[in-house]
Amino acid sequence: MAGEADRGNERLQMLAGAMILSAGINRFDEPKRVNAALPAGIKTVVLLSGRLQISVGGGREREVCGPAVLLIRSSAEAERDQVFAANVPIRYLIVQMNDSVLGAGMTDALDRSFEAIDSKGASGAQLASCPAGRELQALVSQITNCPIRGPERELYLCGKAMQLVALAISSCTAEASSGDNRLATRDVERIRKARDLLATSMREPPSLDALAQQVGLNVRKLSAGFRQVYGASVFGFLQEYRLEQAYKLISTGEMSVSEAAFHVGYGAAHFATIFRKRFGVSPSSLR
Secondary structure, three states: OOOOOOEEEEEEEEOOOOEEEEEEEEOOOOOEEEEEEEOOEEEEEEEEEOEEEEEEOOOOOEEEEOOEEEEEEEOOOEEEEEEEOOOOOEEEEEEEEOHHHHHHHHHHHHHHHHHHHOOOOOOOEEEEEEEOOHHHHHHHHHHHOOOOOOOHHHHHHHHHHHHHHHHHHHHHHHHHHOOOOOOOHHHHHHHHHHHHHHHHOOOOOOOHHHHHHHHOOOHHHHHHHHHHHHOOOHHHHHHHHHHHHHHHHHHOOOOOHHHHHHHHOOOHHHHHHHHHHHHOOOHHHHO
């Protein structure tokens, strides 16, 4: 994830290059499509904030909304395709591990876990996503705020990175096994319609019951479908979308902080708190 407006980005090669850890914030001034080769191994992306569209190995495209985790498994080099929106900050942490880190036995076990999450595409690449819970977000914080300096730092970060990958796989596996992992095409269309309804009514959004009724789904299927299609809960998606729109309005000078907060449906005091928590900066600092 390289950007045109990177802030505080860091990239570390560990275990003689077999593990790469990177973190930071990217923002693009205009919509950006990134095509790149996907190295063999396991790539774990924790998307703390922001939204992107991604596909791997020519598979179906997914829109993922933070906070979420993405798992990408490839036994041979494949292509990944990502699309980033303009003026939407992407806060991320990535752990890329080669199979040599794990050994043959552990690699086979993880492949079985991936098969339970997502079927393998023609290229051999697999993609899974689910919401990033508090434990995953806490691990990201422990990694990005590592308290250790000196040669012991790499040992600490390697341990935390492996812990994060294990928890990410476990979270996605649990998400996949909690219900039917395959949505019918018409249900995906209804989920996308619900997403559009939320976007157009973000200041005064419908209740979950009302939204489900409008798109012809029950609440349980709507909620589960949102997590599968967007990697976020209905409320999580709405909050992220509101904050993204506010960020654009403030950073481009189109609205003041208070105007942007009202426009997206927040009170000024509460807005400043959640904005700083999500983006790591106060809204006023963008002016």
